[in-house]
Amino acid sequence: MSTIVVFVEHTEGSPRRGSLEAIGAARAAGADCVAVLSGPGADAVAATLGTNGAARAVVLAGRDAYSPDATAAACADVVKECGANGFLAASSACGRDLAPRVAAHLDCTLLTDCIELSAEGDGFAIKRPWLAGKCIAAVTTSGDVLCATTRLNVFQPAEGGGSAEVQTVTLGEGKAEVVSVDAKSSGALDVKEAPVVISGGRGLKEPEHFKLIEELAAAFGNAAVGASRAVVDAGWRPHSEQVGQTGKTVSPQLYVAIGISGAIQHLAGMRTSGTIVAINKDADAPIFKVADYGIVGDASEVVPALTEEIAKIKAQG
C-alpha cells in the first residue's frame, strides 16, 4: 500500500482548495494520505481532514512564524517516519517554495505542476507541461519518494468519511522566517487559484479601460483579473496578474480573454482552462483558435453589456 504525505495549507480556519486537490490526487492514485499542517489554527483544521480523505494529520507546532526551511525539514521527517513513498503539495506560492526543499532533504528529485498522477509499479507516474504547456511530458522517478506539486484546479478533492488521527510534532528553528504578511484587499482573488479568470490585453487600448475587466470579474464574484504580457510590460497592470510563459500558468474552469490576440506564450499559459471565451475585434486573432466561444467585437461595447447580464444571473442565484 502506498502512502503519500500531503502538505495542507489553510486560511481562515479552512483548508485551501489546492491542498484538498492534492489529497484528492493522492487518494485517486490509490494511496493513503497523511496530512501535514502548520501555523495558527492548524489543530482545528487537522481535526476536519478525515472528511477530505486524510487518514492521519500531523501538526507542526512550537513556532508562530512560518519558516520554509524548518517546515521542509519537519515534512521530510514525517515522510521518513511513516515510510511514505510520496510527498505532494499544491503548486501554490507556498507549495512551490516548500516542495523542492522537502525533496532535497529526501535526496529525491521534484516533479512540479503535475496534471496527472497514477500508481505505477511500486511508485507513481505523472504528467506535466513543458515550455509552459506547449507539450506534455510523462515522467516517472527512480527516487525512493515521488515528490511533486499538483497544478491548481486540475485534481478533484476527495470525499472521505473517516476521521483523521491527529498528532503533534515540534518544529526546529529556521534560517528564514516570514515576519509579516501585507494582505491583499479583501476579496481579491489570485489568478492561479480563482475558478474564473477575466484577462485583458492591448485590445483594451488604454489602462483605464481595465475597469471594464475589473467590473466583469466583480460581477462573477469568484473571478480574478488577469493580463497579457503586453499590458504588464507597458506598466498597465502588476506582474502578479500576468498569464503566460513569463507569467503564471492557469487552469480555471472559465477563462475569458478580452482584447488579447493570443501570442503563443500567452496561449501556453491558459490553454488547459476548462472553457475559454474570447472577445476580440479581429476575427483572425489566434486566440479564437483555442477559444470554445468567441465574440467578434469591440471590448468597450461588448464587455459592459456582458457584465450587466452576468450580474443579473448572479443576482438570481
Add this chain to the structure above:
Amino acid sequence: MNIVACVKRVPTTDAQAEIAADGTSLKTDGFQYMISFYDEIALEQAVQTKEASGGEVTVLTIGPASGSKEVRECLAKGGDKAIVLADDAWMQRDCRSTAKTLATKLQELGAELVFMGRVATDRDNAAVGPMTATYLGWACVTDVVEMTLEDGGGTAKRETEDGVETVRFSLPAIITCDKGLNEPRYAGLKGIMAAKKKPLEEAGAEDVPNQAVVTGVAPPPERKEGRIVGEGVEAIPALIDALRNEAQVL
C-alpha cells in the same frame, strides 16, 4: 561580498515544441536560445548588489560548451567572471541533478549570496533555488520582488495568493528573483568590449545521474473546436446560453 548569479540557457519563448523521433524529447534544431527571462533579473540584482556593497559577481551556468555567447552577454551586463559547467545534456538534467551540481560548485566558490531566476522558462520547475539551498543548508527566499541587505542577512518580499510576505533571512542565502525586483540593463558598447577581456572558465559539470525518467512527450490535448457565437453586443445572449447549457459554467 562573494556574489554568484546562476543563469540558464533556454529556448526563446516564441519557440515551437516539436517532438523528436525518440518520443521523449524535443527537436532542438529550430531553437534559438536566450538567458531565461528571470535569470536576467537575477544577474541585474547581483550586479546592483555589488555596485552598492562591493565584491565580485560570478556568473555560473550549466550548459553546452558552445553556449558561451549568452554567458559572454552576462559579462557585458556587469558580471566579473563566468564559469560554464559544460554538459551537452544540460536540458535533460532534472532539478535534483542541477541543484546538487550547483551546490558543490557554490561551496567550492565560497559564495555568500546567490541569485537565481524564479523559474527557468523551459521546464518551469522553480525548484533549483530552494533545492540547492537545502543541499547547502542555507537560507532561501523565492519569488522575491523587493529586498534589502543588513548585517549578516536581509529582508525580502515575495508575492503570494494572500498578499505580500516579508521574510527575514540569514546569510549565506539563495534568492530567486521575480519580475518587478529590478529592470535588467542592456549591454552597452563599453560593456561588450570589457566583456571580451573578462575570464570565462569552462569546467566539466559534475555527473549526477537523473532520477526523473521521461517516458514520453506528447502535444497538449487538442481542444474541441470552438465557434464564433456572433458579433458585437447582439452575440451576448448566445454566449450566455452556451456557457449555461453547453459548458455549464454559469
